[in-house]
Amino acid sequence: MSDQMQQPSSGRKGKKALPVGHYRGLGSWAVVFFIFLYLPIVVLIFYSFNANRMVMNWGGFGLDWYLKAFQNDDIQQAVWNSLIVATVSTIVATTIATMGALVLARGGSFRGKTVSLGLITLPLMVPEIVTAVAVLIFFSAIHLNWGLGNVIIAHITFCIPFAFMPIRARLEGMDTSLEQAARDLYASPWEAFRFVTVPLLMPGIVAGAMLSFVISMDDFIITLMVGGAGSTTLPVYIYSMIRRGLTPEINAVSTLLLLVSIAIVTAYWILSKKTQQSTVH
Amino acid sequence: MSNWLPKSAAGRRWLGLAPSYFVIGIFMLVPMIIMGVFSFLEPNPYGGVKPVGSLAAYVKLFFEYDLEDNLVFNPGYLNIILRSFQLSFGATLLCLIFGFPVAYYITLQPENRRNFYIYLITIPFWTNLLIRTFAWIIILGRGGVIETPLLWAGIIEDSLRMMYTDGAIAIGLTYSYLPLMVLPIYASLEKLDFRLLEAASDLYANRFEIMTKVVIPLCKPGIIAGCILVFIPCLGAFIAPNLLGGGKKLMLGSLVQFQFASARNWPFGSALSMLLLSAVVVTLIFYARAARKREVTEGSA
Numbered sequence: 001m002s003d004q005m006q007q008p009s010s011g012r013k014g015k016k017a018l019p020v021g022h023y024r025g026l027g028s029w030a031v032v033f034f035i036f037l038y039l040p041i042v043v044l045i046f047y048s049f050n051a052n053r054m055v056m057n058w059g060g061f062g063l064d065w066y067l068k069a070f071q072n073d074d075i076q077q078a079v080w081n082s083l084i085v086a087t088v089s090t091i092v093a094t095t096i097a098t099m100g101a102l103v104l105a106r107g108g109s110f111r112g113k114t115v116s117l118g119l120i121t122l123p124l125m126v127p128e129i130v131t132a133v134a135v136l137i138f139f140s141a142i143h144l145n146w147g148l149g150n151v152i153i154a155h156i157t158f159c160i161p162f163a164f165m166p167i168r169a170r171l172e173g174m175d176t177s178l179e180q181a182a183r184d185l186y187a188s189p190w191e192a193f194r195f196v197t198v199p200l201l202m203p204g205i206v207a208g209a210m211l212s213f214v215i216s217m218d219d220f221i222i223t224l225m226v227g228g229a230g231s232t233t234l235p236v237y238i239y240s241m242i243r244r245g246l247t248p249e250i251n252a253v254s255t256l257l258l259l260v261s262i263a264i265v266t267a268y269w270i271l272s273k274k275t276q277q278s279t280v281h
Numbered sequence: 282m283s284n285w286l287p288k289s290a291a292g293r294r295w296l297g298l299a300p301s302y303f304v305i306g307i308f309m310l311v312p313m314i315i316m317g318v319f320s321f322l323e324p325n326p327y328g329g330v331k332p333v334g335s336l337a338a339y340v341k342l343f344f345e346y347d348l349e350d351n352l353v354f355n356p357g358y359l360n361i362i363l364r365s366f367q368l369s370f371g372a373t374l375l376c377l378i379f380g381f382p383v384a385y386y387i388t389l390q391p392e393n394r395r396n397f398y399i400y401l402i403t404i405p406f407w408t409n410l411l412i413r414t415f416a417w418i419i420i421l422g423r424g425g426v427i428e429t430p431l432l433w434a435g436i437i438e439d440s441l442r443m444m445y446t447d448g449a450i451a452i453g454l455t456y457s458y459l460p461l462m463v464l465p466i467y468a469s470l471e472k473l474d475f476r477l478l479e480a481a482s483d484l485y486a487n488r489f490e491i492m493t494k495v496v497i498p499l500c501k502p503g504i505i506a507g508c509i510l511v512f513i514p515c516l517g518a519f520i521a522p523n524l525l526g527g528g529k530k531l532m533l534g535s536l537v538q539f540q541f542a543s544a545r546n547w548p549f550g551s552a553l554s555m556l557l558l559s560a561v562v563v564t565l566i567f568y569a570r571a572a573r574k575r576e577v578t579e580g581s582a
Contacts, residue, residue, distance in 0.1 A: 021478040021496075023488065026386040033383045037405050037459065040416030043426055047419055056424040096300040103297035110294060120301050122309060127517025127561060129534040130316075130554045131309065133541055137319055137551070138312035140329065157308045160301060218409040221519050225541065235411050242415055242524065254412040265407045269400050 041258065048251035055246040065252040075253060078237035081148060085223075085233060086216040088152050093159035094167075094209045098201075101164055105171035123158040131158060132225035139226065148231045151223055155216045162215050163208035166272075170204025203271060210268045214261050313558070320551035328545040338552035358536070362556070365533040368447060369515035372454035376462035376511045377504065379455065384466035384503075385496070388473065399467065406460035414453050414520045421449055421525070445527035453521035458514055462507040469503025470496075502575065509568050513561050533557050 018024065048066070052059025069075055100120055104113065123131060135154045144150060178200065182192040220235040227236060234257060241250045287293050320338050322330040342362075345355035387398045405413060420426045421443040431437045443449055473496065481495045497504070519534040526532070531539070533553065540550030 020482040021475055021491065022389065023382075023385075023492070026382055026389070029382045030386045033379060034401065036379070036456070037402070040413050040420060040456065041405065041408070043419050044412065044416040055419055056422060096304060099297040100301040103294050107290070107294045107297070110291070116298055116301070119305050119310070122305055125513075125561065125565065126309070126313070127513060127534065127557055129517045129519050129537050130313070130558055133537055133550060133554050134312035134316040135308060136541060137316050137547065138308070141315055153308055157304055160305060214407050218407075220409070220411045221538075225538070235409055238409075238415075239411060242411075242418075246418065250415065254409070254415065258408050258412060261408045262404060265404060266400075269403075273396070 044251055044258070045255050048248055048255045050248040050251070053247060055248050055251060065248040069249050069252045069256075072249070074232075074237060075234075078232050078234045081151075081231060082217055082234040085148060085152050085155055086213050089155035089159050089216045090163075090209050090213045092152075092156045093212045094163045094205060096156075097160050097163035097208055097212075098167055098205055100160075101167040101171055101204075105168050120164055121161045124161045128158075128221045129225075132222040135222065136225045145228075147228060151227045151231050151233070154222050154226045155219065158219070158222065159212035159216055162211040166207040166211065167201065167204040170201055170207070174200055203274070207268055207272055210264050210271075214264050217257070218261060316551045316554055320548055320555050322548050324546045324548045326545070328541075328547060330547050335548070338546075338548035341549050342552065342556070361531050361536055362533060364447070364530075365516055366560075368451055368454060368532060369512050369518075371451050372458070372515050373462075373508050373512045375451065375455040376459050377508060380459055380462040380507070381466055381504070384463045384470055387463075387467055388470040395471075399464070402460050402463050410457055411520055411524075414457065414524050417449070417453055417456065417525060418444065421452070444525065445529060447526075447530060449525040450522050450530060450532070453525040454515045454518055457518070457521060458511040461510040461514070465506040465510060466500060466503040469500040469506075473499055502572070505568060505571055509564055513564060516560055517557055 047055050047058075049061050049063065050058055051062030051064050097120075100116070104117060104120075107113075131154075135157075139145075139150050146153075179192050179196050182196045183189070187195070218235060219233075220239060223231075223233050224236050224239065227233065232240075234253070238250060238253060238257075241247070241253075287296055319330050321334055321336065323333040323335040323337060325331050340352070342358050343354060344352045345357075347353050387395050390398065418425070422428075423440045423442075423444065427443070428437070428441055431441075477495055477499070478491050481491045486494065516532075517534040517537075518532055519538050522530060522532040522535045523538075526535075533556070537550050537553045537557065540546050540553065544550075
């Protein structure tokens, strides 16, 4: 793979004649692309320091809206709800996904494997608004009114595939020889699983848990439809703030949520890079 | 410790899969079936349904009753559906035009830099969509980031009125799902053998021909996958039409939400969801058939 890449990139130094496969303007196109991708994020963070009451009118630099957001009881409640929902959903979804991934990656081929895979990845294929509406109808049909519990059930459902994918990828890239060695050394199947498979699988499980946590923290549409009064999560609260009028308080809260997501995804990226290296060596 | 586990491999298999089946089956598959049933029932004026069979929800997609109770053709909802498809198609095309050169550019970079670019592309994807779309209000809106400098420099004299237009929705959709276009295209370009490009060049293909006759055909699976990954969520989008279209320029997704949140016509909302779902299924079938066709032609080659 890397040899193939070397040829065009080694020829990059001669700027006059463009090597085969290179095109003029690609670099500038990419620059415009990344500006487009990051402009909204930069603008959002920048305006969170606006001291003015209106987002659009710049009234000088200030941390006023961060202070205001921290003192807002509704925001605190929404943050708590988001954290509870994301934590519980992540733990349950990751456990379920790990069990499923073990069977689907290690269970050999069996009847119903494709169907099982399809079912687990179903939440990825159905448009979010359809899931939201279907779950809303279902909860009302069976008269389930658990408040935050309803939201958690919905979140567990759509978090399963996000936890499942990295775990299965890890399992498929894992060598079974260590587990066999453990069995040869008289470890019981449970011991081999507990002390060999699980530690080796851990990076996949952690990655899966991180993705579900981020997905659950960020979910808006499903929570908006399923959650009743009193089960407002942070994104739903932000939406109600946007509807009420644009103040930099929205930017301040959003910036904090943004930073949490970026921190988790960065940790995930570093982790997956490390595991890539550890499986290569 | 492991005594409680079923002895047979099949038993253990189903024990491992049972929780997934239970959760996704009961809280996703069954609700979708109930939704399908609801779309054939009569609405209850205060939300919910009456257990009376009716095709009214589907009739409402195309017709309405006039003052004399005659059924007349009503293109209102059809127009919204049509606009959803147009906007989704437009956004998919914009993503492709904007994203493909970037995916290609990343492929040309040395490996560690490639990984970093991919990381940069995935970051916005994992951050909250609502927040990212909200940021576009500040950029496009009256007195926003684009208008203010133009007004100040005297290039424009009045507001550009970019918000609450189809264009604003298209930009929002493109922005929302751009990473979903770039990533699969990059994945298939990464496997591209660059010696083929050299070979084409040796055979007197010019740059344009190398791109259209070698690179694009070889990464077609990635392009198709990217287009589908963008098109499907666009079709059901709720946030972009709601925030950037101001709730007046409805799309299918926002229309569905409206039926449950405000209009309280559950059967009609269910029928719209079924329509959305069938559009997704048709798209996926098209994709699966294209993939199978490719497998067959590659197998015979």
